[in-house]
Amino acid sequence: MDFGIDFKDAELLDEAFTHASYVNEHPREHLKYYERIEFLGDAVMQLCVSEYLYRRYPGMPEGKLSRLRAAMxxxxxxSKFAKECNFDEYxxxxxxxxxxxxxxxxxxLxxxxxxxxxxxxxxxxKKIVESFIAKVVFPKLDLGWFDHLLDHKTELQELLQEKGEVTITYDEVKNLGPEHNRMYTMTVSADGKVLGKGNGHSKKEAEQAAANVALKTLK
Amino acid sequence: MDFGIDFKDAELLDEAFTHASYVNEHPREHLKYYERIEFLGDAVMQLCVSEYLYRRYPGMPEGKLSRLRAAMxxxxxxSKFAKECNFDEYxxxxxxxxxxxxxxxxxxLxxxxxxxxxxxxxxxxKKIVESFIAKVVFPKLDLGWFDHLLDHKTELQELLQEKGEVTITYDEVKNLGPEHNRMYTMTVSADGKVLGKGNGHSKKEAEQAAANVALKTLK
Incomplete structure (x- = not known):
């Protein structure tokens, strides 16, 4: 993992990669395991991602910012970022x-x-953390890494209901293939008018895909 | 609210104190409501509190840090901090x-x-935020503001189970008063030995109080 980062306190880096089970097996070494430093890191990520989204998308409503943050x-x-940095090896x-x-x-991970x-x-x-995640995390946003984690159904519902009451329905159009590998097609409609159609390996996946199509059409 | 803070961007301060319902009633003023800036503030608080607890309690295990953070x-x-700062007036x-x-x-609030x-x-x-919450938030820790929000039952369970399997039971000793204002007394025992007794307006509250007494005795 060469990110051009030299730790002043190498023990801190050791701590971050040490699991409690390793500490228990090496009682004489008085090692620390990662849970406390993870407690801090969790909050650091939450802020850095929030700040990035807040500044990058000045017009985005809070609901969508929150969903995007939750996906990231x-x-x-x-766990994918960790794998990409080969952290599993250490x-x-x-x-x-x-x-x-x-x-x-x-x-x-x-x-x-x-x-x-x-x-x-x-x-x-914080600045060094930001430049690290600017390399490892933020580019994934444009690569669509988080799209499948976004809740398109909720977003569609919020968008449609801005203009008043509306009845949203999802309907199965067809399903193809054997039971263990079935492909579903669902449509989404607002007050009876079809807005989008999507496919997926479960009804839920197909509904999300349909909602995503509807969102793209409406915007 | 005099904290000796002068905002460079006064509109940002207005935004923070403006509810969506006010914006809807004043469509010509093109105002912003607080939800986006709240999204950012939520993550800022999470990090500042985490960092403070992490540094102040170098020996505290992650589980307890997390419970304390959740209580703060x-x-x-x-909402109590907001009231104390008279934010409701603005x-x-x-x-x-x-x-x-x-x-x-x-x-x-x-x-x-x-x-x-x-x-x-x-x-x-961040530094100015830290000095603000060093006045408004952190002193409350020593004043015991968060004690009632801490989950003493979980902490007691973790402490007792460190030394191996143990059966923890909570028993009602008595309840007094009319139904709408009953006071419960519960005891907590480990393997049949009573460790603490507590009162509360619900059984749950009395259990937490009993666990808190047990924790103080055991430490």
Whole structure:
């Protein structure tokens, strides 16, 4: 992981990559595990992402900002960032956890990403954290990484209801393929008028896709 | 509200104290309401409180840090800070909301507190926010403001289970008074041994009080 970052306090970096199970197996080394520094890193990420979205999208209503933040600041996204930075290679795990393949578990990778951010913040301050996530996190926004996590149905509902009461319905148009690999097609309608159609491997996925199509048409 | 703070951008301060209902009633003034700046302020508070707790309590495990943060960063606490700063007097509300007494609603007061923090952060940066909450928020920690919001039952369970399996039970000892104003007394026991006794207006409240007594005895 070469991001041109040199830690002043190397122990902080060790702490960020050390799981409690490793500490328990090495009682004489008086090691610290990552949970406290992760507590800090979680709040650092929340602010840095909020600030970025707030400034980048000056006209975006709060509801959409919150949904976008929730899509970026979540286990699914953080575990992917951790993998991309090869953080999984550096985790110090106990033998039992190693056997249980914890190293590839999204919840653990997410923790490690937050812990790293916490350590970086504590060691070097907010500006350096911002330049790190400007490389690792923010470009993903334009690459569409978070689109599938956004709740298009809620957004559509909010948009339609701005103009008064409206009845939104989702209807199954068809489903194709065998049970274990079925593809659903759903439409979304407002007061009986079809606004969009979408496909997905579940009805819920197809509904989200339909709502997304409707949103793009309406805007 | 005299905290010796002069806003460079006075519009930002207006925005923080303006409710959507007021904007709707004054369509020609092209005003902004507080929701976007509140989105930012919420994350600012989360980080400032986390950082303070992380540094002040270097030995505190993550679980307790998280519970303490949750008790400080919540509607109940923020609405009290807002009242203490007399923020309720400055809110710009629509007539309907005013009639419905929204000005004294904890959820709104909490929003306004977050919005003010967001505006202060955007206008003057993190250091000024920190010195503001060092006056308004952190002293409350030593005054015991957050104690009733802490989850003593969870903390007791974690402490007792550190030493291995243990069965924790809560038992009602008595209840006194009429139904609408009953006072419950509960005890908490570990493997049958009573560790604490507490009173409350609900069984849950009495259990928390009992757990708190047990914690103080055990430490």
């Amino acid at each position: 600041v979540c286990e699914d996204s953080f 985790i110090r795990l106990g033998k039992g956890e190693e056997k249980a393949n914890a190293r590839q578990r999204p919840a653990l 997410c923790d490690i990403f937050e812990a790293f951010i916490g350590a970086l913040y504590q060691d070097q301050g | 960063v919540c509607e109940d606490s923020f 809110i710009r509300l629509g007539k309907g909301e005013e009639k419905a007494n929204a000005r004294q609603r904890p959820a709104l 909490c929003d306004i507190f977050e919005a003010f923090i967001g505006a202060l952060y955007q206008d003057q940066g």
